[in-house]
Amino acid sequence: MTHWFHRNPLKATAPVSFNFYGVATTPAATKVCNDLRLSRTRLLELFTDLSCNPEMMKNATDLYFSLLQGFILSPDGSSQECKLRYIQNFKWTDTLQGQVPNAQQDAVFELVSMGFNVALWYTKYASRLAGKEDITEDEAKDVHRSLKIAAGIFKHLKESHIPKLITPVEKGRDLEARLTDSYIIQCQAEAQEVTIARAIELKHNPGLIAALAYETANFYQKADQTLSSLDPTYAGKWRKYLNLKTCFYMAYAYCYHGQTLLASDKCGEAIRSLQESEKFFAKAEALCKEYGETKGPGTTAKPSGHLFFRKLGSLIKNTLEKCQRENGFIYFQKVPSEAPQLELKANYGLVEPVPFEFPALNAHWTPETLAAFDLTKRPKDDTAKPKPDEEVKPLKEPDIKPQKDSGCQIS
DSSP: OOOOOOOOOOOOBOOOOOOOTTTBOSHHHHHHHHHHHHHHHHHHHHHTOTTOOHHHHHHHHHHHHHHHGGGTSOTTOOSSOOTTTTSSOEEEOOSSSTTOOEEESOHHHHHHHHHHHHHHHHHHHHHHHHTSTTOOHHHHHHHHHHHHHHHHHHHHIIIIIGGGOSSOOOTTSTTSHHHHHHHHHHHHHHHHHHHHHHHHHTTOOHHHHHHHHHHHHHHHHHHHHHHTTSOHHHHHHHHHHHHHHHHHHHHHHHHHHHHHHHHTTOHHHHHHHHHHHHHHHHHHHHHHHHHHHOOSSSOOOOGGGSHHHHHHHHHHHHHHHHHHHHIIIIIOOOOOSSOOOOOOOOSSOOOOOOOOOOOOOOTTOOHHHHHTBOGGGSOSSOTTOOOTTOOOOOOOOOOBOOOTTSOOOBO
């Protein structure tokens, strides 16, 4: 089963040379700086490289972050703040707020911003894989795993590193709790979509599928509510996606709940459940159109033409017709005016983020290497001071071409 996921743009950043002429006083210190520059450049290249896979990404991130830790951690293992933490200025844009960067002279800001982009890369990798025709079982597992890894990275940044920033996070910026929470919840919901597709394919109990769909709809609703206080200029399109998926999975939940009721000879209630499913599907269809017409950051698509959407529409129609037929021939039950209350709890298949930790300090960082940085030799005229209004060029993200049956056009 193919999937369609909304994606916001990657964060963009200004180049960083890590050239500390005069400050880095030994070959070992100069080498660390050179390795930092090269590994950062390589990591940024991989973000937009279609041939990059999770193993390549992990190797590149482990190298860069292990080197960057030398600007944050003391090589002797003490809790003392590293003297290099504030030596370099970093500029990063936000996924929602255009190309005017946020600049901070703080290595922790670089750590969390680059980490955020790594998490975004895992979501985009999952999206590309999930949109393929005839996705294999192994590929579905990769999608599932990548989304859980992304959720784990976002969660780790939020809980362990963003609180260490000296400059408070501005409202509406990526590192603010509302956005990190929404990204975490969205990753969990999308991973559960893969679980649901697998459960349907293997013809699992309709009660389990209904419960998973209901829990997934609740995840999407929670992510949307988390963004509700953000400026709709930035978050409007993203919220349409979350609303759309909420209605879509409520339609799924009522559809499969109807099958459960029919199997229990409650045909009247089953019909009412399927009618409610139709209502939610119609809402989702209307939101598909609104999503396509809403301007804002993120992918452009026509989700109502996508295979995953069309399949559910047919399933609801066919299941409702079956219930109505059987009620007319066998059960003759009255159809309730009120829709059944969904009090469904999934005991299996719920997604939790994969725990994430940054790599340990690179072996090239020794007490001697750190001591070789002489901060008294920094130039007094610091030309690296941030220019808040300077634009940073966006990353050239590869076009994700739609498969012939996906109905999806993503830019």
